Amino acid sequence: MKYLSALILSFGLVAAPAHAGVDDALEQHILPGLERFTEASEQLVETAENDCRADALRPVFQDTFDAWMPISDLRIGPSETGALSVGFWPDPRGFTQRALNGLIADEDPVAHDPDAYADVSIAARGLFALDMLLYDPDFSDYAAQSYTCALVTTISADLGRQAEALQSAWETEFAPVLRTAGEAGNTTYMTDAEAKRAIFTQVLSSLEFTSGKRLSLPMGDFDRPRPAQAEARRSGRSLRNVRLAVGGAVDLARALADRDLPRTEDAHAHFRKIADRIEDPALGDVATPQGRLRVEVLQQAVKALHDTIASEVGEPLGIAPGFNAHDGD
Template sequence: MKHAIARYFVMAMVCAGFGLFCAAGAAPVAPDFPEINARVIDKYVLPRFTALAATSGRLAASLTRACAGEKGAIKAVDKDYADTVLAWAGVEFLRFGPMSQVGVPERFDFWPDPRGVTQRQVAQLVAKRDASALDPAMLAKKSAAVQGLSALEVLLFDAAHPITGDDDAAKYRCGLARAMAQSTHALAQEVLTDWQGDSGWRQRMVSPQAGDPRYKSAEEPAADFARALITGLQMIQDREIAPMVAAVPSQGKTPRLPFSRSGLSARYVGAGVTSAQDLYETMGLGRNVPADKEWMPRWISAAFERLARDGPAAVEGLGRAKDTAERTRELRMVRFHIEGIRKLVGREIAPLAGLRIGFNELDGD
């Protein structure tokens, strides 16, 4: 299969470079876009946003108990935080519907953050003991860098300044952490609500209308789903795999990865890959391809399985890796499979299904 995907890339470049028409075989059966849209939203999208609302609600509740001094509550906070982060990994790349609104994804998680804005601004709030930040509604109006899961991670995983201390500074940090969790839960609930109702995003995407400024045909929501899949894979590649590939040759160098403070980076990669695979399978993009392209969905399925198995393992304990050559090979193989899926879906599978992808969320690839 590796040779097959390599041959595809060579043929694609030859066809493009020489302006040749490369026959694709018999045209596949046209997909039922309204049915696909309803299936993806009901069986894939809504369950994941429901899970995010539920986990973030449990996190807000356990933090409230911890700040009230309940013994053992901080252990529940750790578990609920991890559950919420992994639930977020499953939806962060779904930049359509309510998530297409400006600033919404950043309020959930301000990442990437190469300048360390989150840590600096959270530290400023703590130093000033800004009382307004303890109100979730007021916090939601402040910088996205002091909201959401990365900001909360700064407070929860600071061994030198635990939120469970008895001094005033610790009490403020705990109150701030609670406000962050409550604000994140409120945002998750808001997004879930925006999917529902006669004028909600589900209705708009399942039954598009000619006068709708966003969706005028059933093909457009389906194209957004495919675009989100490509975007999600690119996010894993650019924000997680590429920094690790660059860091491995330098012993002791720690790459900037999402949720590394909490030790969740590897699980985060795995959750993102699993969600991307579920989206691909729920859409049924690989069905009804021409006979000469049947190897493509087979390769994609095998690549997803390889990523789910090898992706987290390649990330785990990166800073402690001793065999750098082997670790580099593993990471490059992960990158190869991510790139292969992206290109096959974007350039072959989606167009065969009648979907025009155009620019994706990140770079227009």
């Protein structure tokens, strides 16, 4: 799955001096973020091995989700496919619930085999599978020594392995590709500008995903809001995920720019101010006219931040925005 920029469908590269932006993006945001996610996942695995019941796991699950969100929207290098089984969402057809119901109903022995669990459908893996098992009343009231408890332990172990694999692949394989852009033998990025453009696109696509999915899906239509479509609503993380994803995009933009970004900082502060006005952390208040209005205003703030970064960060990097796909709509 790839996020295509609605604002920037083409880039015109103009002459620009080499920047330290690629190294800074890696060293200040991407690699530390992956390390934090691995460390949080290790705590999740250890806790699950000691006590796999929902009450015991919820705090460390929240910490693990927190660590994931700032890097969750990367869809480049190892994360292009590796992120999908960590965070399988959106899931409008309920594949996660169906997959977990099937495993539990059959008491599939794969729940006792972390090695084999890597071959299970991505709908039954990762953070959103745990979100459902730990918080949904239809699943979460399980006892120690139960099949579901074993399933939670194995999903946690599988998640920990995914985190380690993702971190290792970035550190040993893809980060060197980005760092050596333009050098002889690098057939992925022929110039330093191409590597910067690839990272910069991740910033914009993350903000577009937050606006177009994290906020739009629960809003639905005015006459038919869909609060049940909110990301991680069961664990009450929907608004928190929006905040963390937006914060991660801004952090990555800062690192890539390697300079002060006053307009971006102002737009981010405005976003945070609007987010503070939303009362329901699961975005359930989109079902009311006033609540929906607040989320719409938040969505506008995300879009404004996106456009500000496109201008303030993109143009000085030598990345000139092309035509807007929404012009004339």
